[in-house]
Amino acid sequence: MGEMREIQELLCSGHAACPGCIDALSARHVLATLGPDSVAVIPPSCMAIIAGPQPLSGMRIPVYQPSLESSAAAASGLRRALDARGRTGTHVVVLAGDGGTCDIGFQCLSSAAERDENILYFCFDNEGYMNTGAQKSSSTPHFARTGSTPAGKLTRKKNLVEIMAAHEIPYAATATAAFLPDLVRKVEKAKAMRGLRLITLLVPCLDGWGVPDDQGIGVARLAVESGVFPLYEVEDGCRYTLTGPGKTRPVRDYLAAQRRYRELGEKEIEQLQGEVDAGWERLLEKSGSDPRREIGV
Amino acid sequence: MKRVLLTGNHAVAWAARLARPKVVPVYPITPQTPVMELLTEFQAAGELDAEILTPESEHSVMAACIPASLAGVRVFTATASQGLMLMHELLHYAVGARAPIVMANVNRTIASPWAFWPDQTDSLAQRDTGWIQLYAESAQEALDSVIHAYRIAERVALPAMVNLDAFYVSHALEPVALPPQELVDGYLPPYRPEHFIDPGRGESWGNVVSQDMYYRHRREIGAAMDRVPQTALEADREWYRLTGRTWGLTDCYRCEDAELVVVTMGSMCGTARDAVDALRESGLPAGLLKVRLFRPLPAAELRETLSGVRDVLVLDRNFSPGVGGVLHQELRAALYGMKNPPGVHGYLAGVGGVNVPPQKIMEFARQARVSDAEPEPVWVR
Numbered sequence: 001m002g003e004m005r006e007i008q009e010l011l012c013s014g015h016a017a018c019p020g021c022i023d024a025l026s027a028r029h030v031l032a033t034l035g036p037d038s039v040a041v042i043p044p045s046c047m048a049i050i051a052g053p054q055p056l057s058g059m060r061i062p063v064y065q066p067s068l069e070s071s072a073a074a075a076s077g078l079r080r081a082l083d084a085r086g087r088t089g090t091h092v093v094v095l096a097g098d099g100g101t102c103d104i105g106f107q108c109l110s111s112a113a114e115r116d117e118n119i120l121y122f123c124f125d126n127e128g129y130m131n132t133g134a135q136k137s138s139s140t141p142h143f144a145r146t147g148s149t150p151a152g153k154l155t156r157k158k159n160l161v162e163i164m165a166a167h168e169i170p171y172a173a174t175a176t177a178a179f180l181p182d183l184v185r186k187v188e189k190a191k192a193m194r195g196l197r198l199i200t201l202l203v204p205c206l207d208g209w210g211v212p213d214d215q216g217i218g219v220a221r222l223a224v225e226s227g228v229f230p231l232y233e234v235e236d237g238c239r240y241t242l243t244g245p246g247k248t249r250p251v252r253d254y255l256a257a258q259r260r261y262r263e264l265g266e267k268e269i270e271q272l273q274g275e276v277d278a279g280w281e282r283l284l285e286k287s288g289s290d291p292r293r294e295i296g297v
Numbered sequence: 298m299k300r301v302l303l304t305g306n307h308a309v310a311w312a313a314r315l316a317r318p319k320v321v322p323v324y325p326i327t328p329q330t331p332v333m334e335l336l337t338e339f340q341a342a343g344e345l346d347a348e349i350l351t352p353e354s355e356h357s358v359m360a361a362c363i364p365a366s367l368a369g370v371r372v373f374t375a376t377a378s379q380g381l382m383l384m385h386e387l388l389h390y391a392v393g394a395r396a397p398i399v400m401a402n403v404n405r406t407i408a409s410p411w412a413f414w415p416d417q418t419d420s421l422a423q424r425d426t427g428w429i430q431l432y433a434e435s436a437q438e439a440l441d442s443v444i445h446a447y448r449i450a451e452r453v454a455l456p457a458m459v460n461l462d463a464f465y466v467s468h469a470l471e472p473v474a475l476p477p478q479e480l481v482d483g484y485l486p487p488y489r490p491e492h493f494i495d496p497g498r499g500e501s502w503g504n505v506v507s508q509d510m511y512y513r514h515r516r517e518i519g520a521a522m523d524r525v526p527q528t529a530l531e532a533d534r535e536w537y538r539l540t541g542r543t544w545g546l547t548d549c550y551r552c553e554d555a556e557l558v559v560v561t562m563g564s565m566c567g568t569a570r571d572a573v574d575a576l577r578e579s580g581l582p583a584g585l586l587k588v589r590l591f592r593p594l595p596a597a598e599l600r601e602t603l604s605g606v607r608d609v610l611v612l613d614r615n616f617s618p619g620v621g622g623v624l625h626q627e628l629r630a631a632l633y634g635m636k637n638p639p640g641v642h643g644y645l646a647g648v649g650g651v652n653v654p655p656q657k658i659m660e661f662a663r664q665a666r667v668s669d670a671e672p673e674p675v676w677v678r
Contacts, residue, residue, distance in 0.1 A: 038496060039496055049505075054506045061496060062494045065501075066360060066390075066503065069356070070357060075364075076361050077322060077372075078365060078494065080350060081320050085368065087495070087496075108352065108356075108357045111354075111357060115352070
């Protein structure tokens with residue numbers, strides 16, 4: 001066990017997240033690491049529920065809630081206004097979901113990245129529209145069942161970090177609350193940089209994925225250990241670093257822990273294993289890592 | 298006061314510069330582009346101390362304008378036609394946020410099919426969003442109106458749109474009196490809102506509200522809108538005191554004893570004045586009522602001006618399918634219930650940028666004099 005960490009609580013108790021929610025847990029640590037000189041931009045999402053309702057606030061920092069598709073543009077406007085007022089040190093932080101990031105909000109995110117706006121963007125990736133009752137987004141993985149893909153999604157998950165890295169932004173990374181020191185280190189690292197920084201956090205949705213209330217962290221851990229969600233960071237679009245443990249488990253272990261994959265056949269499981277293996281190989285190549293060390297042999 | 302030759306677009310850019318906005322998100326679109334280009338030139342030359350953002354769309358432009366305004370700084374942008382259409386969702390959002398953004402819109406036809414001609418359907422289709430709307434007839438009026446718009450918008454906490462017709466106003470060169478910076482600084486003191494987003498304050502915006510809170514919020518927006526005519530009149534009077542120029546909420550030309558009054562907005566007003574003169578010479582006592590403030594519509598003023606007039610001829614350079622001309626519809630509603638109301642003739646003149654010379658307006662006026670005023674619009678060209 002690591003040491004208990006004293007944190008500055010900027011997410012208040014009494015918020016409206018589901019019991020065991022990893023979204024809230026992730027936000028708690030993200031906000032604590034950023035500190036109070038921050039302003040959040042939160043589009044419609046589970047996080048918007050956690051941040052409300054009026055006249056209450058779940059967060060001890062100001063929150064602006066934009067329309068679903070405009071987080072990065074809204075954050076840009078807020079950033080420039082704060083700069084004009086001399087508040088250049090204040091962090092402008094987007095806390096968005098994967099639908100608001102990879103689907104409807106993607107156009108303005110790409111533009112903000114091209115302009116290298118000085119904002120810190122977090123995608124709380126629960127792999128679907130969980131706030132509306134679990135429908136598929138472009139971040140829903142292959143074969144996962146959702147309310148709008150009852151027979152399983154037929155196509156693969158959009159790779160947000162790779163797309164953002166291709167914009168050559170200063171920092172793009174993956175993280176998850178299951179590997180908390182890694183998450184905190186990445187937030188601290190991003191916080192110290194300027195320009196558009198993006199961290200995508202894997203957030204198992206207990207209800208949407210079909211996971212017991214006390215297993216959110218366990219499933220996120222399996223996602224990392226199976227190589228489904230590798231922990232890594234990319235600086236300036238070219239310097240890749242693996243930051244997590246190697247791929248030490250079969251994908252099967254990860255799938256078996258979730259109801260959204262409950263009727264998956266052997267053929268699909270093998271296909272997913274192949275996709276994960278290929279993705280892992282590409283990542284090793286980009287990071288220049290020794291594959292033997294990474295897989296722990 | 299220094300006089301220079303400016304297009305309507307450049308007059309708008311000068312007005313924006315004089316208003317000292319701190320954030321200017323903007324996206325290019327014909328025929329607004331010269332506004333954007335001149336503002337970026339001002340900034341590059343160190344003459345405009347503003348953050349200029351050039352996002353990927355007008356939608357993102359307005360998305361950036363709103364929280365920038367909520368963060369307590371003056372914001373400007375400009376667009377036209379499709380750009381305004383793309384912003385539509387966020388025009389409502391800006392009003393809900395009570396963000397006093399000022400935006401110039403160059404009135405241009407809406408696709409499809411593609412066209413680039415003067416037509417006011419773009420902004421008139423935004424009449425229910427809650428933006429204050431002014432229509433300018435000339436480059437000078439466009440410049441003055443942008444500056445007025447800040448004063449009005451910031452006093453009532455609602456965004457304001459200044460509209461100018463494509464090409465007729467946006468690209469025509471006219472002598473324009475440029476007010477000195479000190480004059481505008483006195484007229485528009487630095488923007489210091491009571492509420493703004495800042496980590497030092499516990500204020501947020503956009504959180505989910507109850508039915509009752511939403512209801513009260515909408516009523517407050519309505520109350521703010523109700524204060525606009527008086528605020529706009531005060532802004533105009535103060536401008537007159539400082540510059541000697543006045544535009545009013547509406548403007549009457551030879552209306553006193555007129556039996557027929559032409560009612561229209563924007564560049565067509567200049568043409569209509571010539572037609573009024575010629576009609577009077579030919580023996581028809583005609584006048585022009587120019588509507589400058591369209592939202593909110595100054596209904597009381599319109600009723601007073603048009604009281605006792607036999608025929609009102611509305612010239613709409615816009616078209617709302619299923620209704621006809623938007624100004625025609627609005628004016629009929631505004632005059633409803635008057636004792637001895639005028640006959641209101643709604644002519645769709647100039648839709649799609651079709652040219653409307655003075656002779657045509659004279660022809661329409663004579664036609665209206667011998668026709669019954671019907672609720673249906675009349676297509677003319």
